[in-house]
Amino acid sequence: MRASVLISAAELDEAIRSEEVVLIDTSDAAHYAEAHFHGAVSIREIFTYLATTTPQGLGALRATFAAAFGKAGLSVNETAVVYEQAMAPGFAQSCRGYILLRYLGYPRDKVKVLHGWLPGVECGRLPSTTEVFTPACATFPTTDDDNGLLLDLVEMKRIADDPRIVKLDVRIVDEWIGASSSPYGEDFCPRKGRIPHSVWIEWVPHDEAVCHGAALQVGRENPGVRLTPSSLWKKPAYRTHASTLDHGTSGRGT
Numbered sequence: 635m636r637a638s639v640l641i642s643a644a645e646l647d648e649a650i651r652s653e654e655v656v657l658i659d660t661s662d663a664a665h666y667a668e669a670h671f672h673g674a675v676s677i678r679e680i681f682t683y684l685a686t687t688t689p690q691g692l693g694a695l696r697a698t699f700a701a702a703f704g705k706a707g708l709s710v711n712e713t714a715v716v717y718e719q720a721m722a723p724g725f726a727q728s729c730r731g732y733i734l735l736r737y738l739g740y741p742r743d744k745v746k747v748l749h750g751w752l753p754g755v756e757c758g759r760l761p762s763t764t765e766v767f768t769p770a771c772a773t774f775p776t777t778d779d780d781n782g783l784l785l786d787l788v789e790m791k792r793i794a795d796d797p798r799i800v801k802l803d804v805r806i807v808d809e810w811i812g813a814s815s816s817p818y819g820e821d822f823c824p825r826k827g828r829i830p831h832s833v834w835i836e837w838v839p840h841d842e843a844v845c846h847g848a849a850l851q852v853g854r855e856n857p858g859v860r861l862t863p864s865s866l867w868k869k870p871a872y873r874t875h876a877s878t879l880d881h882g883t884s885g886r887g888t
Contacts, residue, residue: 639732641746643760646715654712656769660727661719669762671717675706675769680716680734681727687786696776699734704774712772714740717748726837737784739777794829801832810834 641649649655657674659666666676679702685695708714716731728747735745785793793799808814815823828834 637743639745639747640749641715642749646746646748647760649713649715656707656712656714658706658714658716658731659718660716660731665719667764669719669764672761672763672765673767674717675767677702677706677731680731696738696778699738700774700776703735703738703740704772705769707769707772708740708774709772710741710744710775713744713746715746715748733783737781739775739779739781790829795831797831801829803828803832803834804837805834806836806838810836 646655657671658680659670659674659676660678660680661670661676662678663676666674666678670676679698683695683698685691703714706714714731714735716728716735718726718728732745732747736742794801803810806814806817809816809826810828812826812828814820815826
C-alpha cells in the first residue's frame with residue numbers, strides 16, 4: 635500500500651483482498667444504521683469526545699480510545715481505514731480518527747483516511763450494508779510516551795511569538811474573528827479569539843472544493859493591524875473573503 639494518508643476506493647478494495655483491514659465508520663448511529671461499508675465498525679466518539687489538556691484529561695482520552703480501537707479489532711497488525719458518510723454532517727471527522735490513532739502511537743503506515751465519502755465511493759467492489767458487524771476484540775497497543783503530535787498550553791505560549799513557527803488556524807470564520815468560541819456554541823469555550831501571529835486557512839472550502847472546484851480562504855494575524863484585503867495572502871485561481879476579516883480582532887486563543 636502506498637505511503638499516502640489518503641486511500642482511494644480502488645486502493646481500499648485491493649488492500650482488503652491482500653491484508654488485514656479494519657474499517658472505522660465515524661458517522662452517527664442513524665447514518666450508520668442506514669448504510670455502511672460491509673465489515674465497518676462504528677466509533678462515533680471520534681467526533682463527539684471532548685477532552686481537556688490536563689494530565690488527567692489526556693489520560694482519560696488515551697484510555698477511552700485505546701479501549702474503543704481494541705474493541706474494533708486493532709492490535710497493530712491491521713491497517714485502520716477511517717471514513718465518514720458525507721461532508722454534512724461529517725465535516726472531515728474521519729481526519730480526527732487519523733490524529734487519534736497516531737497520537738496513541740499506531741504506526742503511520744497503518745492508518746489511512748478514505749478519499750471521498752460513502753455515497754461517492756460505493757460500488758460493486760465496496761458494497762454497503764445495514765448489517766452490524768461485531769469484530770473480535772484485540773489488545774490495542776498503548777504507550778505513555780509523548781510523540782510530540784499535540785502541543786499543550788505551555789508549549790503553545792512558548793512558541794506563540796516565534797516567527798519561525800507557523801501557527802495555522804483552520805477554524806471557521808466566526809471563530810477566527812472572535813464572534814464564536816466553538817462549533818458547539820457561541821459561548822461553549824470560556825474564551826474567544828485567536829493566537830497572535832497565526833495564519834488562517836479555513837478548512838470548509840477545501841472540502842467544498844472536492845465538488846465545486848478550488849476555494850481557499852486565507853488571512854494573517856498581525857497585532858495592532860487591521861486585516862484588510864492588502865494584508866491577506868492571495869494565490870491565483872483561489873478566492874479570499876477579505877470582507878469577513880476586516881475586524882481587527884486580536885484575542886488570544888490560549
